[in-house]
Amino acid sequence: MSKNGDKVKVKDRVQDETCDLSLSELGEVPVKEIASFKRVTVLDLSSNRLTTLGRQFPILTRLVRLDLSKNQIRNLPEDFGLLENLRHLDLYNNCLEHLPLSFAQLRRLRYLDLKGNPLKPAWAKIVGPCSTLKDCQEAAKNCVSVCANLKPEFERERLAQASQEREQSADQMPGRGDGSNSAQANGAGPGAKKSTKPNNKKAKLKKLAEAAENDLTFKPVNAVGEGNGAKSVNQRINQRKKSTNSNSWLNMLQKVALSTLVTFLVLVVVNIVLIYMIMFKSPEISGKLLEYIPHQYQDWILTKTDLFRLRVTDWISEFRTPPEEH
Template sequence: MPKGVDKVKVNVKERIEGESCDLSLSELTEIPVREIASFKRVIFLDLSSNRLVTLGRNFTTLTRLIQLDLSKNQIRVLPDDFGQLEQLRHLDLYDNCLEHLPLSFGRLRRLRYLDLKGNPLTPAWEKIVGRCSTLKDCQQAAKNTVNVCANYKSEFIERERIAAQERNLSSAQMAGAGDGDGDGSSSSNHSTKTNGGEASKKSNKANKKSKSKKSGAAAENELSIKPVHSGPIKSTNQKNNQKKKSTNGSSWLTAISGVAFSSLMTFLLLFIINVLIIYLIMFKNPDIADKLVEYIPHQYRDWILTKTEIFRLRVTDWISEFRTPPEEH
């Protein structure tokens, strides 16, 4: 809790409704974790629009939380063990003061929504999280953050283990060098040689140690995503992809043109057959037309007969005009 700020007490029981606890707009500077934990049915917690700077030590004991809203506070750092909230699916950290996230985020495998708008994130984290301007962006931010932290944590742990081994070796060698300095003058020549060799080893290990510390600090503050392939492999893959695209495009064009031609020919053939059938029925065999009319429903028969008669008259007029010589016209 910040200095000079009075602790605000809130009756948590009055703020609980079903499975949700709404403590927003309460001027809180400290989270009443014990009171919230006593209500085991609470899985939705709203702590937005307060004056929180940290979450406290015991906040990660609320492992039943599924949805957590911490927006519009002044939170600067999340606890290192924040990943203990493994049931969390919805996390809102909008408008806070976060610069980076703990690597324990890799344990939040169920997280599906993460909003980090309005936070002064480092460039590396900003690249991983993205804009979070839409629902899809927030869903992608949750996925990217969990995957990056899960993959990066194993590398970071291995690096720390190697650095600890080097520190232990250097401390053991320094203790041995101190014991060698306490011997008499009889082993002065041998001690000078060994001290010279140890000094060179110490200097090399000190350089390695400093490099490991720098790399560890850079790992904590800045995360970098390395490309998997580079150079000629990428160019060959691009060429192969372009060839595949060109072949696929040509095959699609040929298939479409073949289908269009076949459909056009089918349409023309059916049209010609229909015209011939209509001509034979209407002009050559009217008995067939009369029999077909009997099967037409009564409410549609008059309309169809009038339309067909008009069509027949127009066709006969057109044929007569076509057959008469131009002198008679």
């Protein structure tokens, strides 16, 4: 098949919400044709010859499930995070070494398979083995959180570099007139040297950006727990939250248990006092209470209460009489 996939008709590969373009020998992704089908949320591009996804790929913002396994993809687009609805991402057996920082925007991502990629050591530690479903779920969670932590630092460094460049350009502005005069006086030699400076500056900026990216990709090693055994800030915060939550639950349970015990004891004492007052001190109250009880239960209650009263009186009398009379 051709590199652009001219012989592959996307229309024939769309069924309901799924677009299956696997095993099509594609060298480029037909993004515009796929985007024309607004109902497509599942895209399968596995087992092709893709090396890049193209700049326009992030316009497929409706994708929920994306399969890019078994290709030769070396880099993902920098704005790959625009696929904010993505929940399942399969990048098995590609040529990826790192992930873009825009992964921080994929907050709905729940599955990420990066097995079979030559990842850098730092990213390999973050991603993990991806051998089971749980591993892939942890990989998605870790990658999104790490990119979210690294993105502000990268933005700060980029702004610092931009400010330094502005200061350097401002410092060099007054000397440009002298340089042009000296070039006119001494010939084209110095002018030719200065004409190469902008290109050198661009090359230096590229090198600085690449070095910053490499440094940033290796920083999460300490965050994951390697090195001196230090745990990441997120793990510490989660552990503190768990400990505080467990302590609060224990304290609340203790308070509830103590309050229920106190109320139970108070009710028992009140019931004993009421029974004693009604049966021995004011039997008229018990007679009035019996009027509200159905007739079929009154005789049973009277016999039980009489027996109870006799037993209590006998016990009290035995308790009060001295042992000699016994």
